[in-house]
Each structure stands twice: as C-alpha cells, then as structure tokens.
Amino acid sequence: MNCDDARILLHGHLDGELELGRDLELQRHLAECPQCAGEYQSMRAMRQRLRDDEFHFAAPPELLEQIRDAMPAAGRSSTVSQISRPRLTSRTARFAIPLAVAAMLALLILPRMIPRGENDSVAREVVSSHVRSLMASHLTDVASTDQHTVKPWFDGKLDFSPTVIDFAREGFPLVGGRLDYVGQRGVNALVYQRGKHVINVFMWPASDTTTAVERIESEHGYNVEQTTVAGMNCWVVSDLNQVELKKFADLLHSRG
Amino acid sequence: MRDVEGLSYKEIAAAADLPIGTVMSQLARGRGKLQQMLKQRIAKES
Ligand SMILES: [Zn+2]
Numbered sequence: 195m196n197c198d199d200a201r202i203l204l205h206g207h208l209d210g211e212l213e214l215g216r217d218l219e220l221q222r223h224l225a226e227c228p229q230c231a232g233e234y235q236s237m238r239a240m241r242q243r244l245r246d247d248e249f250h251f252a253a254p255p256e257l258l259e260q261i262r263d264a265m266p267a268a269g270r271s272s273t274v275s276q277i278s279r280p281r282l283t284s285r286t287a288r289f290a291i292p293l294a295v296a297a298m299l300a301l302l303i304l305p306r307m308i309p310r311g312e313n314d315s316v317a318r319e320v321v322s323s324h325v326r327s328l329m330a331s332h333l334t335d336v337a338s339t340d341q342h343t344v345k346p347w348f349d350g351k352l353d354f355s356p357t358v359i360d361f362a363r364e365g366f367p368l369v370g371g372r373l374d375y376v377g378q379r380g381v382n383a384l385v386y387q388r389g390k391h392v393i394n395v396f397m398w399p400a401s402d403t404t405t406a407v408e409r410i411e412s413e414h415g416y417n418v419e420q421t422t423v424a425g426m427n428c429w430v431v432s433d434l435n436q437v438e439l440k441k442f443a444d445l446l447h448s449r450g
Numbered sequence: 451m452r453d454v455e456g457l458s459y460k461e462i463a464a465a466a467d468l469p470i471g472t473v474m475s476q477l478a479r480g481r482g483k484l485q486q487m488l489k490q491r492i493a494k495e496s
Binding site: 201202203204205206209211237240 | 458459474475477478481485
C-alpha cells in the first residue's frame with residue numbers, strides 16, 4: 195500500500211467503514227510508515243477537537259438548509275429506502291459533495307468570525323495569564339491547600355482581597371494563590387486542581403455584581419467561565435472540560 | 451453527507467451513484483481542505 199492510498203483509507207478507518215482486509219492492510223502500513231501514523235494521530239486529535247465544545251456549534255437553520263440544498267436530492271432524506279427520485283449523475287455528485295463540504299466549512303468557521311466584544315479581549319488575557327502560570331513554573335506564590343493560609347497572604351498586596359474557599363470535598367482542591375496581572379491590571383489568582391487539570395481563578399473588583407455564571411467562548415482549547423463572587427469579577431480558566439468547569443464556576447458563584 | 455446527515459458510505463454511494471472508493475477519496479479531499487483552513491485560522495489567531 196502506498197501513502198496516498200493510506201491517507202484515504204484513514205478516513206474509512208476512522209469512520210468505521212473499512213472492511214477487515216483493507217483495515218489490516220492499513221494497519222500494516224501504519225506500523226511501518228511514521229508519516230502516515232503521525233497523520234493518523236493528528237486526524238484523531240482533530241476529530242476530538244471538533245467534537246469538543248470549542249468548535250462545536252449548532253448550525254443556524256438557514257445554513258443547514260443551504261447545505262442540504264447543495265446535496266444530491268437523495269441525500270436530504272436520512273434513509274436510503276426513501277430514495278425514489280432519479281439518481282444523480284456522478285458528474286453532479288462530483289460538484290455536490292465538495293459543495294456540501296464547503297458549506298460545512300462555513301458552518302464551522304463563521305461563528306468564530308463574529309466580532310468580539312470587550313469580554314472576548316478579557317478572555318484572551320485571562321487565557322494567556324493561565325498559560326503563563328503553567329509555563330513559568332510559577333503557579334503559586336503561596337502554596338497551600340488551607341484557605342486560612344491563602345486568604346491572609348493576599349491581605350495588603352492589592353487594595354482588594356479575594357474570597358478563598360477550598361472545594362476539596364467537591365473534588366476541586368485548592369492548591370494556592372498568587373498575584374498576577376490580566377491586561378494591565380493586578381489581580382488575585384487562586385489555583386485549584388481537578389485531577390491533572392489546573393484551574394486558575396482570576397479575581398478583581400467588579401463594577402457589575404449581578405453576573406451569573408456565563409460561559410465565554412473558549413480560546414485555543416481552554417474553557418473560560420465568568421461570574422461574580424462577593425463583588426469580585428471572577429474569570430475561571432482551565433483545560434478541564436466545559437461541563438466540569440461550569441460545575442466549578444457554579445460552586446464558586448453559589449458559595450461566594 | 452457523511453458529516454452533516456450521518457449517512458454511511460454505502461448510502462452516500464447509492465445516493466450519488468458513485469463507487470464507495472470514490473466517496474471515500476472525496477471525503478478525504480474535503481476534510482483535508484477543511485483541516486487546512488482551520489489550521490490557518492488558528493494560526494492567524496495566535
Ligand atoms: Zn505512508
């Protein structure tokens with residue numbers, strides 16, 4: 195099997211559509227071809243990401259309509275048994291399939307082109323602060339799982355200090371705190387952990403204290419939630435999945 | 451059709467009157483383009 199064939203069969207494999215013989219041939223090729231094996235890994239990762247929330251958008255109905263219009267008539271119904279119209283020539287199909295793919299593309303990318311508001315620039319800043327905290331091996335200035343140690347540490351450092359609650363019992367143990375900045379602003383950062391995932395909570399005084407937990411469009415694979423806790427703006431950032439991070443933000447919001 | 455309607459290769463082949471092999475290679479081409487564009491977009495943002 196050559197690499198060109200393998201690259202095509204990878205799709206069949208990932209869709210669970212290869213017959214056993216072809217699948218075994220492909221496996222043999224992957225075992226001896228690091229390039230194709232690498233491509234296989236990156237395709238799997240890509241699929242995972244597409245399934246994740248970051249790229250997973252419900253398509254607006256008009257767009258779905260457009261996509262369906264671009265498909266051959268029979269493709270619009272989801273069961274083959276309903277195919278009764280004359281079949282399309284393969285010439286039409288050759289146009290129809292790439293068109294459908296192009297429409298899908300628009301579906302995935304359009305939502306990311308919607309102009310970003312002020313929250314989005316804050317989201318970008320908290321994500322970069324989060325990433326910085328992980329890279330600089332400077333995750334905490336005060337490393338303690340004890341909220342009564344972490345809270346006083348912040349006193350006098352900035353002209354505000356955070357509410358510090360340990361959520362170990364709920365599965366989100368406190369790890370520590372540090373001073374950080376978001377944009378140009380000095381902020382309190384509380385660090386929590388969920389399994390192997392680090393959660394950063396950035397806090398600074400809020401002008402609007404009514405915000406419930408709100409999900410901010412995630413940036414580069416990180417999930418971001420925003421809420422207010424005891425008059426503080428709280429931005430929660432992690433590579434933890436969105437469901438669990440939301441649960442954490444809800445906890446924070448309800449206990450604050 | 452695979453990714454939007456969730457049809458199997460066989461169903462697509464029947465609907466579009468194409469051999470299954472061609473369905474698979476078109477799918478590979480379309481997804482390849484998609485991935486390329488997503489990568490460019492992500493690169494632009496970072
Ligand atoms: Zn190869």
